Amino acid sequence: MTINNCILYTFPKIHDRRGNLTFVEGAKHIPFNIKRIYYLYDVPGGSKRGGHAHKNLNQILIALSGSFDVMLYDGKEKKTVHLNSPQQGLIIVPMVWREIINFSSGAVCLVLASEYYSEDDYFRTLKSFRSSLR
Numbered sequence: 001m002t003i004n005n006c007i008l009y010t011f012p013k014i015h016d017r018r019g020n021l022t023f024v025e026g027a028k029h030i031p032f033n034i035k036r037i038y039y040l041y042d043v044p045g046g047s048k049r050g051g052h053a054h055k056n057l058n059q060i061l062i063a064l065s066g067s068f069d070v071m072l073y074d075g076k077e078k079k080t081v082h083l084n085s086p087q088q089g090l091i092i093v094p095m096v097w098r099e100i101i102n103f104s105s106g107a108v109c110l111v112l113a114s115e116y117y118s119e120d121d122y123f124r125t126l127k128s129f130r131s132s133l134r
Helices: 126-133
Strands: 008-010 013-016 019-022 036-040 049-054 059-065 068-073 078-083 088-092 097-101 108-113
Touching: 059 078, 068 088, 078 088
Parallel strands: none
Antiparallel strands: 008 088, 013 019, 036 108, 049 097, 059 088, 059 108, 068 078, 068 097
16 A cells, blocks of 8 residues: 555535535445544644554544644655545555644544554554565
8 A cells, every 4th residue: 555545535515505514424435434433633733643554444534623734654655635624534544654733723633444443553653664564
């Protein structure tokens, strides 16, 4: 897997005079069934989140409110994606390092994950991630 497999997906939007509604259906709008959902919020200015890679887990990151940047690295290439719309989600595949930075005030990052939490699925250091790619 490479950062080229990490794509920005636009979810359906229903608009009427009362406001917008966006929905996500597992295995229909995203390439996996959702087993875990969590969200990041009240992130202090200048803080970073992420700073890891997964061995098997797929994720989608969505900026429900505000904005942030997601830096991706696959051992060869780097790419930064700016998220600022609740209608878009960034699919992050296994074996891609990610760091989430530049949170705006009031930003909320929703994460949809393909697997339940397992510490064994993480590369917590860039050194161990790079070693695994050899």
